[in-house]
Every structure is written in structure tokens, then in C-alpha cells.
Amino acid sequence: MKLCRFAEDRLGLVEESGVRDITTALDVLGCCFPYPLPRHDILIANLEKVKARICELAPSAPVIPLHGLKLLSPVANPGKIVAAPVNYRRHLEEVRDNPELHQGNPAHTASIQSIGLFLKATSSLVGPGEGIALRKLDRRNDHEVELAFVIGKEARGVAASEALKYVAGYAIGLDITIRGAEDRSFRKSPDSYTVLGPWLVTADEIPDPGALDLSISVNGETRQSSNTRYMILGVPELIEFASSFYTLYPGDIVITGTPEGVSPIAPGDVICARIEKIGEMQVQGRAA
């Protein structure tokens, strides 16, 4: 099942013919939560219940053409956004070779096993229809295309062999990055610098996330093209690594690192990212 969020917080089921508006399936979540709200995303935490309701509603739900819909992040309220640094060997090599990328900071060229994972601000999250508001235009802003996955149930100390059971689904992630000497979490967290979309593909449709072609083009020119088999830590290993340090909650987003070919983007650029079995999304850059 491919689930999108669009327009003003509508929920959609993506089909060949278009998008079925199945927003009323959210009624199964109930409307009132006592303060404080849970740490997890309530749609993802109740995904099985929502999916069952979607199956009932879909046949009679109106179909809207996909083209022209403003797509939002398929996860609205992630508790955290976990990110994998330098998780493709050839990207690590290109960073080590280029002072513009490593900025003389040893933390930018160390292995993922030694520096661990980092977090991006949840306020950086947008969907493809919202575009990227680029700032610090006197510095290099880069695209990074990444396989993203969404945690489906609480994960603590999970072994890699069991880890895929904790994934709710997959999406395309863009980890937009201002190059510089600051900590990754700071440079990669401006508003709109995490793009998730075009929709969430439920995990049953992608039994092996470790064999997916991924690519990105800017204004029609391909810049990155690789396959998730080249990840240093694959999806199961990333879950094992992350959940050995902290609990992962339903709706937490993990972006898995980018392959070689990162390059600058500027206001006006049209970015098109694709991942096999997920789809493609177009995102517009603009000045903040």
C-alpha cells in the first residue's frame, strides 16, 4: 500500500489511476488525546487499524489525479529523525578527497562505526510539494538522496536479524546540507532541509531494502545514481545500531546515507529523486 498526505492534511491511497482520498480512515484514531501527547506518530503507531479501514473505504472513495497535488511528508509527527553519515564507501572517498566537503573536520571523514548516527531537527521535515527554502546562499548547499524508512513499533536493543519486522514502510529522503565546519545536526536542520516523500510504501511491498536503485537529477542532469546494496550499514544494521543507544518509536524516520555524487543546488533548481519500488518525486528549490 502506498499512502500519501496531500493538500491540507488529506490522507491518500496512491493507485495507478490516481489518489483516493481516504482521509476519513483517520477517524479510527479518535480525536482527543490527554496532554502530554505520545512521543510517537499516532498514524504510524495505528497503521494496521488505519489500513483495515482504508480497505473498507477505498472502493467508494473519490479518485483525484496525482498530477498537481501538493504532497506533504507522509509522516506528520515523527519523534525524531535519525540520519546515517557517510554510509556509502564511494561517498566517504569523495568527502575525504574534497576539502569543500570535509572542511578539515576529522568528524566529517571518520567511519560511521566510529562516529555513530546523528539527529536532524523534526522542524526540518517537509513533503516534496512544499519545496526547499535554501539559505546561507553564500555557502554550498548540496542535495543528498537517501533511502528513508519509518519505524513501525517500539524498538529497543533489536538484533539485525529481527530488525526488518520493526519497519512500517519506506520513502525517498532528501538530506539537504549546508557545507561547512559546524556539526551535522546544525547544518542539516534548517526548515525544509529534510524532504520525505512522495509517499510511504508499506514494508510488505519491499521485502529487501538492500537492493534498490536510487538516483537524483538536478534540472534534468543525473547527479547521483547507485544502489542500496552499497550501503556500509544496511537497514537491519542501522536499526540494531540505533536501538542499542535509544528507543525507536513508531513514526521515527531513519535516513540511511547518500551515495557518491553530491553537488550544489540553488534557488530555481528542479530536483527529481527516484528509488526503485517507491517511485519518484520532484522538488523545487527557492531562496528562503
Ligand code: MN
Ligand atoms: Mn545524508
